Amino acid sequence: MTTFRQRLTRVMDGRSRKGAELGPYAVEIEKDLRVPMDDGIELLADLYRPIGADGSLPTIVIRGPYGRSGSLGGAARVLAYEGFTVLFVSSRGTWGSPGVFQPQVDEQRDGIATHRWTRAQPWFTGRLATFGESYMGYTQWAVAGKMQRDEPENAPEAYVLQITMADFGAITWNNGAFALRNSLGWTRMMDRMDRGGLALLGMLFPDPKLEKAFDVLPLSAGDSAAIGRQISWYQDWVRHEDLGDEYWTKQSHTGSVPDVTAPVFMLTGWYDIFTPWQLRTYRQLVEAGNAPFLTIGPWGHISSGKAAPAHRDSVAFLKSVFADEPWDRPAPVRAFQTGTDVWHDLPEWPPPAVTSQSWLLGAEGTVGQNAVPPGSTRYTYDPDEPTPAVGGPSLLPDTDPVDNAEHEKRSDVVTFRSSALSTPLELAGEPVAHIRVRSSAPSFDVFVRITDVGPDGRSMTVCDGVRRIGSVGTRATDPDADADGFREVSLPLWPTFHHFAAGHRLGIQISSGAHPRYARNPGTGEAAFDAVSTIVAQQEVAHGGLQGSRIDLPVWSR
Known part of the structure; x- marks a missing residue:
């Protein structure tokens, strides 16, 4: 017999997932279990058990620092409604777990200890999976490759990795x-x-x-x-500041991604903060022979619209792996195409028939595939009045594409436009910008954005990227300047799956910052920890001829 509170909780869990159908089981919760770590610390955990389930489905472990109640507790409950036993563990130093919270630092050793302990418990159902998004995805990566390589008998047997990545240093210092x-x-x-x-x-x-x-x-x-x-x-x-520092390398688990041989399901969104790195780990697994299932939707990091499809796909994946239940998914990859708002079922990401096309930046703000005469465009960047961020992936609620038309009127933003497209242009993958630039400052940033310019003049964000030059963290990999002081700065942009309609124009935007999404570059090249002085930078972008700038576009020809 379920209580009124349990029934109300189930209703709220369904509503938070936009009416997704929930499983049939009632759930009992045992709070504040103590999970011993190797150093004697006992982390707190809650155990969610489906009443009346036969135990044929795996036990799922979730680990993270954001608490075990509220919407996060809802994530555990909805899995238990489906018949999964779920252990939700709070990271050390958070939500009652003793110790000091050091983001990322302790998650590998604590995760390994948690999985060993879980397998020894009387309520363990005999098989183990992990689940979670964002930081709760990182905690999965922290143990996945190492355990599968070193102690496969205790390693998870499937992973559900949502909006996450294996190396948080790479997003903290994104290309410097x-x-x-x-x-x-x-x-x-x-x-x-x-x-x-x-x-x-x-x-x-x-x-x-x-x-x-x-x-x-x-x-x-x-x-x-x-x-x-x-x-x-x-x-x-x-x-x-340097991602080569041991502080970051010991937290990075990118190198062990190919060691993961268990089934993997990934979910991300085109506007999520982790998308480039998550899709690169997807490719690592594909190339290692363990192609994951992948869903990519029109979502940011905390978009409410992803909750229902994330729940449906995660449960379907887990039941297909552990209960041999058929999953009515026609292809391993399901991706939402922006510009058409259509879902596509694909054999892999990027899809077949994607080729790289170079589009050249030209004089008077033009961009196209034809050769253009050489020249340059100049602008001034003042770190005391930094170029502001307009939209883009973040932890904010709204990360949908924005209109850049007003932003592009700024004197510290330069734009390039193609002629109206006679036929549609479809991108599927990671564009790469190659910008030939020189600066009067010792250190500077190159920020590049692709936009879809409609007949009405709106210039809507498609994707973007940033690269810093001349900083403590980049000097070892900075491109050399030529005799005239120009450097070819290459930077990958956010992955995209976008349809430019006929009659629209391809827009390219170049500036030297997007503050405060990325901290302004003071220009001195001093260590960011101490830098207080600023330098106004005179920037010059070369275009045309062999010394020009270009964007290599991943064009889908289906």
Whole structure:
């Protein structure tokens, strides 16, 4: 007999997943189990058990630092409604688990200890899977390859990895540019979670202190400005600007991705903060012979629209692996094409018949496939009045494409437009920009965005990317300058699956920043931890001829 509260909770769980059909089981919850770690710490966990289930489905482990109740508890409950036993463990130093929370640092050893312990429990159903999104996906990557290689008898037998990646350093310092909005915003959020109570409500409203903190120099003072004190991990992130530092390499699990041989399901969105890296780990698995199932939708990191399809696909995947239930999925990859708003079933990502086409930037703001005479375009970048971010992937609720028309009127943004397309143009993959540029500053950023320019003049974001030059973290890999001071800066843009309709134009936007999505570049080349001085930079982009700039587009010819 279910209680009124249980029935109400089930209704709310269904509504949060846009009416997705939930499983038939009632759920019992055992709270605050103690899970011993190798150093004697006992992490707290909640156990969700489906009442009356026959135990034929696997036990699922979820691990993360965001608590075990609310919407996250809902993720565990909806799996238990389907017949899965679910263990939800709080990372050390969070939500009652003792120890000190150091993001990413302890997740591998704690995950391995958790999986060993889980398999020894009387309620363990005999097979093990892991599940989760964002940080709860990273905790899966932290153990996946290592356990499958070193102790396969204890390793998970399937993985559900949603909007996540295996190396958080790569997004923190994205091609040398510090992801300020995400890093400081997340730090602020975790501090409020740690304090609990009414502080959680603050995450739902604008935070003037945070907005002001985005403009503080040096970057290492941002946490004090936003929160009122230093936060150890934020200080570490800013201090370790070079991704080759041991601080980052010991947290990266990209190298062990090919060791994963168990079945994998991935889900991401075109506007998620992790998309480039998640799709690269997908390719690693494909090339290692373990092609995952993959769903890519029109979602950002916290888009509500992904909840229902994520639930349906995750459950279908797990039941197909562990219960041999048929999954009515016609192809391994399901991807949403923007521009047409149509889902496509594909054998892999990128799909077959994708070829690279070079589109050349030309004089007077043109872009096309034909050769153009050489020339250059100049603009000024002032870090004291930094080029603002307009849209783009973030931890904010709304990351849908935005109109850049007003933004492109700025003097520190240069734009290029193709002629109206006579036939549709479809992109499927990761565009790569090759921008020949010189700067009067020792260090500078190159930010490139592709837009879809409609007949009405709107210039809607398709995808973008950034690359820093002349910084502590990039000097070892910076391209050399030629005799005239120009460097060819190559940068991958966000993956995309976009249809440009006939009559539309391909737009290319170049600037030297997107603040505070990426922290402004002061221009001095000093370590970001200490840099307070700024330099106004005169930038020059070369186009045309052999010395020009281009965009290599992944064109889908189906």
